[in-house]
Amino acid sequence: MDPETKEIAIIGAGLAGLCLALALGQQNIACTVYESRSASLNIGGAIMLSPNSLRILDDLEVYECIREKGFNFDYVEYRDVEANTIEKHEFGSYEKHGYKALRIYRSIVIDAFLTKLAKRNIPVVYGMKFKCIVTEAEDGVIWESADGSQHSASMLVGADGIHSTVRDYLYSGLTPAFSGIAIIGAKLPAMQLKLTPGFHLPVTLMSKRGAFIIAPQDVHCTEVMIGKQKRFEDPGIAGWDAVEADKQSMVDFLQKEAQGFPEIIHNAVSIIPTENIAIWPFYTVPRLERWSSPQYRIIIVGDAAHAIPPPAGQGTNQAYEDVYMFALLLAQAKKADIRKALNFWQSYRQGRIGAIMALTNQINLRRMPKEEGKEDEQLEDFNLDWLYSVDLKEVVDDWICT
Ligand SMILES: Cc1cc2nc3c(=O)[nH]c(=O)nc-3n(C[C@H](O)[C@H](O)[C@H](O)COP(=O)(O)OP(=O)(O)OC[C@H]3O[C@@H](n4cnc5c(N)ncnc54)[C@H](O)[C@@H]3O)c2cc1C
Known part of the structure; x- marks a missing residue:
């Protein structure tokens, strides 16, 4: 067994785990990240980062490294089938929130985190798969990795994604629920769209x-x-492999669905190499009663705690809010107050996750085919100041002062 350590063990070197390591490092709290893969995941498309999380990345000195490496924009434009603009959905604004939104490859963000972590000597251990918790006590945790070795930590944070193994310790056998919707997407050269000058992207x-x-x-x-x-009938987790393997059906779907849409969509779907197409079923983790174990030594964050479907583009953004606020509270709360701090953290964070789920439903109403008899469904305005303008330092300071 490793010698006794006061370090926090972070399970998972995804976007949440790496950000947590930096946030803890900023607070001079020692930690190590353990990742089951043999190296960082260098695949995956782009994600949208909005001002609520860019403010966090700025404070962690990551924003300056990635800002010029992604596509900066203010809003997503909504257009009708004649390509007339109907509305704009704000994703960022320098004037209002201090940041434009940033669409950026996942791997660029991961590399930026890893560079900062290396500079601060915060270790990321690859090829180390968390298996189970051996014991949890008042003063720490002993956990076991898949190679059979045991390790101790003051706390263990599960940032191990939607199919979290750490979560099993809190909720044995809980499986994420399929929402009934998947997105079929393809990456393409922008030139293929034959955009007219001034045509705004992103567009819906x-x-x-x-x-x-x-x-x-x-x-x-x-x-x-x-x-x-x-919309999909749930084929079960294993059943998605067969859906994913049938690339031609996915190409056919996008090409068939293009009928009735403007020229730009026809251009887009005219050539879709099968290796560029993929499907992402939307799974959710139901609202959980607790994100901490009874002794508050095992915590879950990010998708492990609250995976939300991607339409609002907030999965990663919310993971950053989780971990940044967690680190601030941990640094400020006196030992005796850690339980109270973590209760406050969870209830504050779940309030925001609930509001984002409602926003996701609104976006789905716009994106999905209209159901019979629901043509006139009321769509709410996108006023998202509550989402983008949050200052978590202020939130934590206010809580500490009360
Ligand atoms: C199609 C799609 C588009 C999206 N677009 C956006 C977007 O635009 N904006 C946005 O904010 N979010 C977006 N998201 C959501 C975003 O990808 C997730 O919310 C985010 O990646 C969650 O990060 P995480 O670190 O919690 O989990 P993950 O990224 O899943 O990372 C978990 C890590 O833990 C590791 N791990 C798992 N089990 C173990 C174990 N037992 N031991 C050790 N390590 C382990 C994994 O290998 C992985 O590296 C999108 C999601 C999808 C599907």
């Missing part, structure tokens, strides 16, 4: 048969992602 083109979304992937918008959501 809406019809009664659902919506196509087009979003830039990189800083100069040389590559775009085009996608359309589809």
